[in-house]
Each structure stands twice: as structure tokens, then as C-alpha cells.
Amino acid sequence: MYCNSCKNEIPNEAKVCPVCGVPVCGNDVNSNYQYAAQQPNASYAVAYQTVEQPPETTKPRSAYIAALLHLFSPLLGLGYFYRGDKNRGKNCIIMLIVGAVTSFIGVGAILIAITAIINLVECIKLFKGEYTVDSYGRKLYQEF
Numbered sequence: 710m711y712c713n714s715c716k717n718e719i720p721n722e723a724k725v726c727p728v729c730g731v732p733v734c735g736n737d738v739n740s741n742y743q744y745a746a747q748q749p750n751a752s753y754a755v756a757y758q759t760v761e762q763p764p765e766t767t768k769p770r771s772a773y774i775a776a777l778l779h780l781f782s783p784l785l786g787l788g789y790f791y792r793g794d795k796n797r798g799k800n801c802i803i804m805l806i807v808g809a810v811t812s813f814i815g816v817g818a819i820l821i822a823i824t825a826i827i828n829l830v831e832c833i834k835l836f837k838g839e840y841t842v843d844s845y846g847r848k849l850y851q852e853f
Contacts, residue, residue: 716846769848776835783828784808784821788835793844801828 712719712726712733719726723733770791779788786801804824808817834840838851 711846716844718846767847769850770843772835772838772840772849772851775840775843775849776832779828779832779835783825786828788828788831791843792840792849793847 710719710721710723710733711717712729712731714731715726715729717726717728719728719733725732775788775791777788778791782788784801784805786798789795789798789801801824804820808820808824811817811820835849840849843849
């Protein structure tokens with residue numbers, strides 16, 4: 710089982726993540742609802758969230774391939790998707806769509822340029838070896 714907060718692997722019977730200390734909710738609706746009810750400011754939407762399961766494989770990923778995906782497809786977010794960071798990948802696609810729609814007033818070019826620059830920075834960080842694991846905790850190795 711994996712922690713919903715820090716994404717580290719934890720024992721199935723754990724009540725609290727040994728790495729980050731966050732209480733572990735079961736996959737059934739009742740335990741999530743009970744956890745949400747115990748929190749004073751928590752939303753009851755926690756009861757209906759689906760927990761994303763990590764991929765079946767623990768095969769390491771190439772940092773260089775992720776860097777090249779960031780470099781050559783910044784507006785599609787393929788580097789983020791390759792590293793398991795789906796939210797940032799979706800944000801890149803949204804920026805592309807908003808940029809294309811607003812390009813007639815000049816804002817679109819700025820949004821697209823910002824997205825490209827952010828992906829270029831990610832590419833440089835990956836080539837330098839600043840990221841050692843992806844979003845699922847799989848190792849990012851530094852070779853082709």
C-alpha cells in the first residue's frame with residue numbers, strides 16, 4: 710500500500726504513515742468518511758475520493774528521456790506524464806488551450822511562453838540530476 714500524502718510504500722496494516730505521519734485511510738468509503746468526520750475543518754468530499762493506485766511496475770525511469778520529453782513537448786506535458794505527475798501534465802495542456810484561445814489578444818503567446826520556460830527549467834533540472842525519483846517513488850536513473 711502507498712501513502713496518499715508522500716507516496717511512499719507503507720505496510721498494509723499501518724494506521725499512520727511512518728514517513729510523513731499522516732493517518733492512513735482505507736480504500737473503503739466508511740473509513741474515509743470516518744476520517745473526514747474526525748477532522749474539524751475537513752470536507753466530507755474525502756469520503757468520495759478515489760485513491761489513485763501506483764503503477765504495477767517498479768521499473769525505474771530514465772531522467773534523460775523525461776528531460777527530452779520536457780524539451781520537445783512542453784505544451785503537451787509529456788515529461789510530467791512520463792514522471793507520473795498527471796496534474797502538472799494536465800496544467801500544461803490547459804495552458805496550451807487557453808493560450809490558443811486567447812492568442813488574438815496577445816495573452817496567449819505569454820501563457821505559451823511561460824509553459825515552455827517552466828518545462829525548459831524542468832529539463833535542465835533532470836539533466837543535472839536534481840530529481841532522483843518520480844511521483845510514484847520509482848528511481849530516475851541518469852543514463853540512456
